[in-house]
Amino acid sequence: MSYKFHQFQVVGRALPTESDEQPKIYRMKLWATNEVRAKSKFWYYLRKLKKVKKSNGQMLAINEIFEKNPTTIKNYGIWLRYQSRTGYHNMYKEYRDTTLNGSIEQMYTEMASRHRVRHHCIQVIKTATIPAKLCKRESTKQFHNSKIKFPLVFKKVRPPTRKLKTTYKASRPNLFV
């Protein structure tokens, strides 16, 4: 499974000056498609929080964070701040996924489709894995059932490879199971 968004841990600080020999080191976890973007995003956030820019700061470390247990399903809660056409809003969204990167990707695509918010207008405030009891959204809670059972109602039969796809078909497809 290749994910578009990777999670990075970025560590940086302002450059040491005569007045400040040991500036404070700041660490941030953020999502970006690649390392270069992650570093840029780090300075963007740090500029907003502290009086430091990329020109008078230095990057100390950047590491990619990988999912510890990509084979277990978790409920992820994502707190975000996004810019809509009329102003900034906070939001809390829940997703069920195997990895945090997968749920972040789901979040970005959902925000784009439901609210027409593009990726650069979204700031992830916090993420957490939520135990099943504390989930707030019905759409995630409906899957918290150990005896879950449902039929697949519409079954479109697809060619097994995209090479065998044809534009025209001889007969209408049978969608029943």
Next chain:
Amino acid sequence: MPFKRYVEIGRIALVNYGKDYGKLVVIVDVIDQNRALVDAPDMVRGQINFKRLTLTDIKIDIKRVPNKKTLVAALEAADVKNKWESSSWGRKLIVQKKRASLNDFDRFKIMLAKIKKAGVVRQELAKLKKETTA
């Protein structure tokens, strides 16, 4: 027509698209409306979209997300492999695979066997025709 095959924990499904095409997998948990966590004895447990699965009639008795050992034991206990290979769907797939892997000599042998079979059938038919006319 009520539904007979359900997505449930323990349902055996056939992968019909993608890297694991043709594999039999067990649905081990449901992630959300479109995805399931599947597992098979020879693959790492992973997620797969329902669009890539075709459900079968076989269902085994497992708890939600069993570990690999329990899963393999449950598959052995339910005798999934034999049930699948003796079902008409399973047999058809085996025949398809065999046909796709024939070489020219095998096809030649099949041609001779078909001719022989047709000859025997025609002989019997001629006998029956003679009896009805006589």
